[in-house]
Amino acid sequence: MELRDREVNYRALQSRDARFDGLIFVGVKSTGVYCRPICPARTPKSKNCTFFASAAAAQDAGFRPCLRCRPETAPDLASWRGTSNTVSRALALIGEGALDGDGAKIEKLAERLGVGERQLRRLFLQHLGASPVSVAQTRRVLFAKQLIHETRMPMTEIALAAGFGSVRRFNETFQNLFQRPPSALRRRTSASSANVNDGITLRLRYRPPYDWRSIIGFLQARAIPEVEVVENEHYFRTVAMDGSAGTIDVSHQPERQNICVRIRFPNVRSLPAIVARVRRQFDISADIETIDAHLSNDPFLAPLVAKRPGLRAPGGWDGFELAVRAVLGQQISVTAARRLAEQMVVLHGKPVPNAYVAHSGLSRAFPTAERLASVKSLGLGMPGARLAALKALATAAVADPSLFRQAGTIQETIERLKAIRGVGEWTAQYIALRAVREMDAFPSTDVGLLRSAAMVGRSAAITSQVLLNRAESWRPWRAYAAQHLWAADPTLLQEKGPNV
Ligand SMILES: [Zn+2]
Numbered sequence: 001m002e003l004r005d006r007e008v009n010y011r012a013l014q015s016r017d018a019r020f021d022g023l024i025f026v027g028v029k030s031t032g033v034y035c036r037p038i039c040p041a042r043t044p045k046s047k048n049c050t051f052f053a054s055a056a057a058a059q060d061a062g063f064r065p066c067l068r069c070r071p072e073t074a075p076d077l078a079s080w081r082g083t084s085n086t087v088s089r090a091l092a093l094i095g096e097g098a099l100d101g102d103g104a105k106i107e108k109l110a111e112r113l114g115v116g117e118r119q120l121r122r123l124f125l126q127h128l129g130a131s132p133v134s135v136a137q138t139r140r141v142l143f144a145k146q147l148i149h150e151t152r153m154p155m156t157e158i159a160l161a162a163g164f165g166s167v168r169r170f171n172e173t174f175q176n177l178f179q180r181p182p183s184a185l186r187r188r189t190s191a192s193s194a195n196v197n198d199g200i201t202l203r204l205r206y207r208p209p210y211d212w213r214s215i216i217g218f219l220q221a222r223a224i225p226e227v228e229v230v231e232n233e234h235y236f237r238t239v240a241m242d243g244s245a246g247t248i249d250v251s252h253q254p255e256r257q258n259i260c261v262r263i264r265f266p267n268v269r270s271l272p273a274i275v276a277r278v279r280r281q282f283d284i285s286a287d288i289e290t291i292d293a294h295l296s297n298d299p300f301l302a303p304l305v306a307k308r309p310g311l312r313a314p315g316g317w318d319g320f321e322l323a324v325r326a327v328l329g330q331q332i333s334v335t336a337a338r339r340l341a342e343q344m345v346v347l348h349g350k351p352v353p354n355a356y357v358a359h360s361g362l363s364r365a366f367p368t369a370e371r372l373a374s375v376k377s378l379g380l381g382m383p384g385a386r387l388a389a390l391k392a393l394a395t396a397a398v399a400d401p402s403l404f405r406q407a408g409t410i411q412e413t414i415e416r417l418k419a420i421r422g423v424g425e426w427t428a429q430y431i432a433l434r435a436v437r438e439m440d441a442f443p444s445t446d447v448g449l450l451r452s453a454a455m456v457g458r459s460a461a462i463t464s465q466v467l468l469n470r471a472e473s474w475r476p477w478r479a480y481a482a483q484h485l486w487a488a489d490p491t492l493l494q495e496k497g498p499n500v
Helices: 006-014 057-061 085-095 105-115 119-128 132-150 153-161 167-176 212-222 270-282 287-296 302-309 321-326 333-347 368-375 384-399 410-417 425-434 449-457 462-476 477-489
Strands: 026-029 031-033 049-052 198-205 228-231 234-241 245-251 260-265
Touching: 006 049, 026 057, 031 057, 031 333, 049 057, 049 119, 049 260, 057 132, 085 105, 085 119, 085 132, 085 270, 105 119, 119 132, 132 153, 132 167, 132 270, 132 321, 132 449, 153 167, 153 270, 198 462, 212 333, 228 245, 234 270, 234 287, 260 270, 287 302, 287 477, 321 333, 321 425, 368 384, 410 425, 425 449, 449 462
Parallel strands: none
Antiparallel strands: 026 031, 026 049, 198 260, 228 234, 234 245, 245 260
């Protein structure tokens, strides 16, 4: 598939226009390479250029990734392209390795998404110009390439981490693409003498602007002791996945437009899933310029957007954890909710081995649903109804591992969550917003939102119905509007309320 608007795309390439980075990829016939529009190499002749909507489409057409502009470091906007919910969900699953390994089948992926295999292929072609299998293959190549360039990991580990079934297949793929073994791509300059035990560091590029101060402040106010620490504008947290535990350290490099993540984790196969979660939590893939421009159309929101350009909607690290936080936070202050969460972590969280601990304030992983569902008493001092709600939540999460994934419409997601005992409309909307990443979710009954909206509109009070009506024009990004409203009220954290 080639993108239309050749002339616009070519002009973007000639001017190395960063606004097109991540949105188009250009295949160059004379060299067989595909590039980002910002490639520092000499601009190829127009007749040699083919423009693609995704790296996978370029690779499908027989082009290999450029070693200079490194397409693997382009901002990842794939999930934003088009409006297909199915494609976004499929991309999230592929990002976590759903099509890696020998047993992985496209039929299974289609089944998880509730669509036919043929329909899934058709949607991928329409939105990305490549098949799901090509997208998965490209993702493996690009992730491996990033690990080769940015880390000192041995090649055998990179093969596993990137999801290649075997080292032999990894070598073959790179030999075919680049006519040389993967190790030959490692530049000597990347040989920072960093100790391998310090973990591996990856840079995730975003499209500017990025309001780092707001998101780090948001996370700091809600940090659960032993699981999360915010210090010197770094976010540290414990990570439990696939039976192992480790930590991450996330920081900002504004001059390079990167979110930098250092991962200390015993199992390299978990790397793609960890990176996918960091992307989600820090909302790295948002097409923020488009969102800010859209919200600024409403004079009510425009001053808020102007005050905090690039404000992101933080995602939950884990759906179950987020839902537990939401229930713990019902009717009590953020500070009190943190204390309860800490108690629960100390009682039920699994310790992280010392070798992987990045900060002395971290010690345990957030408790799993299995643990909370099976333990006789949670041992927490809180009302019986909310203890029962926690239990019900844990049981539901064990029964349905996809509980916190997008499936169907927002309304269906909300109804599915509300079927859990103790989960009401507000909690369901909040989980949808942060954990399921429904960017149009909007907890219109939230007291903080209502108060902030009244303050911004200079009125004494505002009802949730009025706020809902007002929010119609903010679709499909009401989650960002909510974030702007919450951010506008500095006193929110001291209040009792559900703003977890
Ligand atoms: Zn290039």
